[in-house]
Amino acid sequence: MSARGVIAGTLVALAAACAKWDPQPLPVPVSPEPAGGTEFKAGFARVDLTPPPGVGLAGSGPEGRRSTGYRTRLYASAMVLEDAGGERIAFVVVDLTHVSANIHRLAAERLVRTVGIGADRLIVAATHTHSGPAHFYGERQYNENASRVAGYDPRITDLIVSRVADAVREAATHLRSAVVGYRRIQVDGVSWNRSLAPHCKDPESRAHCESGDKSPTVDRSLFMLRVDEFVGGRHVPLGSFSVFPLHPTAIPSLNTLLDGDTHVRIMNAMSDRTQARYGRPAIHLFANGAEGDVAPDINREQCDIPVPGVFDPVPMPRGPGELVDFLETDAARVRHCVTHGVGEAQRIADRVSDRAFELYVGLEGALSAPRAIRRSFTTDSLPNHGGLCEAPEAGSATAAGADSVITRIRGWRWLLPFVPLGLEEGGKAVKRRADCQRPKRTLLGPIQTLLVVGEHGLPKNAQITTVRLDSLLLGAVPAEVTTVAGFRMRRSMAEGFGGPVGDTVLIGLANGFLQYVTTEEEYQLQHYEGGSTLYGPGTAAFLGRRLGELTRTIATGTDHSPPGYVGPITAYPGDSVEIVPSPRDVDSAAGRAATITAACDGAAFTAEWEDLPPGRIFPRDTSSWVVVQRVRGNDTTEVAKDGDGRLEISAVKPRGKNRYLWRAWWLDRQAGDSLTLLRRGERPWGMRRSPAITCPRSR
Numbered sequence: 001m002s003a004r005g006v007i008a009g010t011l012v013a014l015a016a017a018c019a020k021w022d023p024q025p026l027p028v029p030v031s032p033e034p035a036g037g038t039e040f041k042a043g044f045a046r047v048d049l050t051p052p053p054g055v056g057l058a059g060s061g062p063e064g065r066r067s068t069g070y071r072t073r074l075y076a077s078a079m080v081l082e083d084a085g086g087e088r089i090a091f092v093v094v095d096l097t098h099v100s101a102n103i104h105r106l107a108a109e110r111l112v113r114t115v116g117i118g119a120d121r122l123i124v125a126a127t128h129t130h131s132g133p134a135h136f137y138g139e140r141q142y143n144e145n146a147s148r149v150a151g152y153d154p155r156i157t158d159l160i161v162s163r164v165a166d167a168v169r170e171a172a173t174h175l176r177s178a179v180v181g182y183r184r185i186q187v188d189g190v191s192w193n194r195s196l197a198p199h200c201k202d203p204e205s206r207a208h209c210e211s212g213d214k215s216p217t218v219d220r221s222l223f224m225l226r227v228d229e230f231v232g233g234r235h236v237p238l239g240s241f242s243v244f245p246l247h248p249t250a251i252p253s254l255n256t257l258l259d260g261d262t263h264v265r266i267m268n269a270m271s272d273r274t275q276a277r278y279g280r281p282a283i284h285l286f287a288n289g290a291e292g293d294v295a296p297d298i299n300r301e302q303c304d305i306p307v308p309g310v311f312d313p314v315p316m317p318r319g320p321g322e323l324v325d326f327l328e329t330d331a332a333r334v335r336h337c338v339t340h341g342v343g344e345a346q347r348i349a350d351r352v353s354d355r356a357f358e359l360y361v362g363l364e365g366a367l368s369a370p371r372a373i374r375r376s377f378t379t380d381s382l383p384n385h386g387g388l389c390e391a392p393e394a395g396s397a398t399a400a401g402a403d404s405v406i407t408r409i410r411g412w413r414w415l416l417p418f419v420p421l422g423l424e425e426g427g428k429a430v431k432r433r434a435d436c437q438r439p440k441r442t443l444l445g446p447i448q449t450l451l452v453v454g455e456h457g458l459p460k461n462a463q464i465t466t467v468r469l470d471s472l473l474l475g476a477v478p479a480e481v482t483t484v485a486g487f488r489m490r491r492s493m494a495e496g497f498g499g500p501v502g503d504t505v506l507i508g509l510a511n512g513f514l515q516y517v518t519t520e521e522e523y524q525l526q527h528y529e530g531g532s533t534l535y536g537p538g539t540a541a542f543l544g545r546r547l548g549e550l551t552r553t554i555a556t557g558t559d560h561s562p563p564g565y566v567g568p569i570t571a572y573p574g575d576s577v578e579i580v581p582s583p584r585d586v587d588s589a590a591g592r593a594a595t596i597t598a599a600c601d602g603a604a605f606t607a608e609w610e611d612l613p614p615g616r617i618f619p620r621d622t623s624s625w626v627v628v629q630r631v632r633g634n635d636t637t638e639v640a641k642d643g644d645g646r647l648e649i650s651a652v653k654p655r656g657k658n659r660y661l662w663r664a665w666w667l668d669r670q671a672g673d674s675l676t677l678l679r680r681g682e683r684p685w686g687m688r689r690s691p692a693i694t695c696p697r698s699r
Contacts, residue, residue: 022152025569026101026571030566031121037082040082040178042175043176045078048163049160051156053614054068054580056150057131057256059147061147063148063407065148069650071131072095072644073643075260075267076093079091087372088117089375089467093127097126101138104119104511107168110165111168115173117168119463120564120566121375123467124164128263128508129263134156135151136156139458139571140152140456144574151574152573154576176230176238178227178230180227180368180370181225182226183366185358190296190297191245191246192218193295194247198527199293199522202521203521204484219483224359225240225469227241235364237278244286246263246352250342251338252341259342263349265349266353284356292480292518293522298345372470374558375465376564377466377565378546378550379463382460388436389436391449393448394532395437395531396443396531397526402527409423422441425527440523440531440536461569466493468555472501473504475504475506476507478509482529484522485519486508488540514539515532515533516528518530518533582615604666605666605667609661609679611681627640627680628664630675648664650663676689676691
């Protein structure tokens with residue numbers, strides 16, 4: 001087994017070295033000059049971008065599983081703003097782990113021709129769910145290692161790009177006369193600093209760290225921009241754009257279902273609450289801020305996941321069906337751990353949405369029409385630029401994981417105890433060296449550059465944006481920024497503005513992905529975040545300086561925004577593979593005998609049925625496909641539906657060429673309920689309903 005693992009690892013490295021780069025120059029769509037307008041307008045839209053089951057789940061690296069279905073739908077939510085001079089800006093929040101520059105540029109190419117929004121007026125930010133799809137990155141290294149399912153699938157990329165473009169196009173074509181208001185509110189009890197030792201090295205943090213006061217160690221303020229339609233002399237809710245720093249890692253990497261984690265649950269709850277209060281389901285965008293060292297404050301149960309011994313020769317000893325796999329725990333324990341994580345994600349979402357809706361309602365009396373929108377945009381080449389290192393390097397601490405999401409190989413050493421690999425935070429992850437990346441111990445040493453990453457395996461460009469809405473400043477960066485690094489970047493924006501500032505907001509994980517960015521002081525300790533700061537200790541200062549310079553160009557009262565520099569970027573995604581099988585022709589007679597069987601699985605209600613294969617069913621629109629109903633006499637009441645976070649839908653296995661076995665699982669929490677499952681389908685599959693069945697009390 002050990003020899004086989006060593007051989008497999010060598011083959012993976014050699015395959016990476018020999019793989020094609022597949023260079024793809026990205027488009028350079030520059031927005032046209034504003035055409036003029038009449039008043040401040042806004043538009044919102046939300047589009048489903050759930051991919052078919054079968055994609056790898058990104059966010060947990062090689063521990064991320066292949067998806068078997070979904071628990072929540074994933075969305076692209078868009079807000080488009082236009083001032084009286086015709087200046088436009090589009091914000092999109094996607095339920096993805098990251099956004100790669102190719103997603104941003106390809107979507108902008110479609111939008112510039114239709115609604116006049118190019119790359120310089122488009123901000124696409126990821127919520128950073130760790131249960132979203134991989135396979136769309138413009139960098140081969142991410143396509144190979146974002147999950148245990150390796151490869152770049154152009155169909156996944158096209159799905160995401162088309163849905164981002166659809167959302168912006170729909171929002172831009174339904175602009176309404178609008179007013180806005182913004183403010184912050186504290187949200188306590190939902191987050192903590194998972195990298196406290198580096199945080200306490202920052203001068204800004206030392207006083208409260210020495211006093212033992214941990215409350216200021218993360219930014220607990222939630223920013224919200226509320227937008228209402230102004231019609232008939234009254235305000236009608238349109239939506240909101242919020243930024244809050246929080247890692248969506250409540251659901252563990254044992255999960256095999258697509259899921260938006262905390263963020264999609266917050267957005268869904270906000271929509272439901274505006275529907276209940278105002279009679280219309282306003283669309284809410286919930287972006288991530290400086291969350292690099294911010295973890296959700298959840299009850300983390302020990303899930304007894306098997307780990308290799310510290311000195312085992314091979315850390316990934318077995319795994320039928322995948323090249324890279326880990327020791328697995330039993331199915332019952334996996335179910336317990338994942339169910340617990342889902343419950344914690346909902347609890348955090350409930351707490352945040354409570355406070356967010358309180359803020360939303362409180363902004364009712366503080367709405368007005370802004371005078372002007374201004375934006376500044378640039379594309380920076382990173383190697384050797386402004387104090388950055390010559391080449392990107394991942395540190396050995398990256399493989400150890402953070403305190404909130406420790407990997408199974410943290411502390412592992414190869415063959416002998418005295419061979420340091422630095423798979424830990426601090427300690428041997430710190431190495432004496434004299435070059436730009438000091439004191440980072442490089443993961444895999446020279447092998448990383450020569451065999452794994454290669455010349456084009458990691459990003460070489462950063463797209464940076466600043467936006468001014470009167471005295472409100474928003475900056476977007478393509479990275480996961482730590483708390484103090486984010487504070488410094490916001491301060492740079494305020495200094496660049498030079499006048500009274502209403503607020504400064506930092507949007508992370510936008511228009512690309514450079515991994516983490518720590519302060520120079522934090523970088524010296526080489527914890528997970530410092531090890532993942534690719535371009536060395538000067539990265540945060542570089543981004544802060546650029547944000548300040550961009551803000552300075554839009555600080556004055558000019559008629560229009562300065563020209564945006566949409567510079568050349570080449571994507572190198574690697575070889576294209578078919579992660580999800582392409583849709584095939586379906587025999588129209590195949591589904592006529594399809595029925596739904598229902599049963600009680602312990603405390604849960606389950607149902608199985610035959611249907612089209614995953615690639616034919618997805619992507620779908622936002623309408624419900626599968627619904628659980630409570631039956632009382634001749635009446636039925638909906639109690640759960642696919643995508644609501646409670647009903648799990650899984651693609652189990654193929655049943656011939658044109659058919660697939662599907663399963664639904666719902667944890668029934670009431671005794672004596674008679675339940676049935678309704679599945680809505682297109683012809684010839686039609687509508688099917690299971691027999692009603694009564695399940696026992698779940699708890």
